[in-house]
Amino acid sequence: MFVAIHHTITDQVKWDEIGSQLTALIEADKLPRGIKPLFYLPSTDGRRADCVWETDSVETLKEFLTPYSTGASMDEYFQVNTELAMGIPAHAPDRLLVHH
Numbered sequence: 001m002f003v004a005i006h007h008t009i010t011d012q013v014k015w016d017e018i019g020s021q022l023t024a025l026i027e028a029d030k031l032p033r034g035i036k037p038l039f040y041l042p043s044t045d046g047r048r049a050d051c052v053w054e055t056d057s058v059e060t061l062k063e064f065l066t067p068y069s070t071g072a073s074m075d076e077y078f079q080v081n082t083e084l085a086m087g088i089p090a091h092a093p094d095r096l097l098v099h100h
Helices: 010-027 058-069
Strands: 001-007 033-044 049-055 071-081
Touching: 001 010, 001 058, 010 049, 010 058, 010 071, 058 071
Parallel strands: none
Antiparallel strands: 001 049, 001 071, 033 049
8 A cells, every 4th residue: 555644844853864774774775565665755845745655555554654754744644545646666566575
């Protein structure tokens, strides 16, 4: 499934630190199984960001990201309606999970 998150950034310094931490995990292929980032869409003013992940559940993604984002943003998670969405990659079950 695809999950989008709308972030309202409340602490820009902490948000930037989180971004660095998550980027390091992504580059080292150390994300938990079942979580794959697809898009990161920050606003030009730094107050908002949206992202899209491929994951096995909304809860799996929340459990992983909440410890990072607490105190840096207010987040709204929702499952993407893939029948109406545009630009979402074709889903292929064998590439859903990030293995490490």
